[in-house]
Amino acid sequence: ESLTFPATGRELVAAVGEHDIGAGGDRYVLAELLPDADMESFDAPAVVSERIRHPAVATAMKRVVEAAATLPDEEFGRSQHEAFERTFRALSDVDLVDDEAGVHAIADWVVDRIDERKTVPGSRDVRRQAATYCRENGYEIRNDEWLGV
Numbered sequence: 001e002s003l004t005f006p007a008t009g010r011e012l013v014a015a016v017g018e019h020d021i022g023a024g025g026d027r028y029v030l031a032e033l034l035p036d037a038d039m040e041s042f043d044a045p046a047v048v049s050e051r052i053r054h055p056a057v058a059t060a061m062k063r064v065v066e067a068a069a070t071l072p073d074e075e076f077g078r079s080q081h082e083a084f085e086r087t088f089r090a091l092s093d094v095d096l097v098d099d100e101a102g103v104h105a106i107a108d109w110v111v112d113r114i115d116e117r118k119t120v121p122g123s124r125d126v127r128r129q130a131a132t133y134c135r136e137n138g139y140e141i142r143n144d145e146w147l148g149v
Contacts, residue, residue: 056100060107083123
């Protein structure tokens with residue numbers, strides 16, 4: 001099926017969601033990595049490729065976007081979205097030896113916040129929580145780094 005861009009995660013999943021893809025040395029179904037929601041759109045195939053290159057980050061963003069999409073009238077703007085993704089990537093970079101535990105922990109925290117407070121937490125709050133997680137788990141985070149809020 002032909003797909004035009006920009007395309008939402010839901011459109012991409014509907015078009016190719018059951019096809020196996022290689023990402024990060026493993027095999028995934030696209031539906032495992034992209035949100036089944038209209039809240040997020042991808043401008044070009046290269047943007048999709050970049051997202052799925054980091055499966056833990058893609059899975060975390062999928063969970064966050066799908067949770068945010070359940071809220072009525074919730075805005076999840078592009079800059080906030082980019083800040084969340086950058087935070088997950090920074091966590092992935094410092095947490096390589098722990099099998100992406102930090103990415104999963106912060107995604108859980110964000111989804112729990114959305115469920116409890118019925119709003120998406122601010123990007124600064126997510127960075128602060130990520131920095132706290134890192135420090136509590138023995139990772140040094142300097143103030144001049146992205147996570148060092």
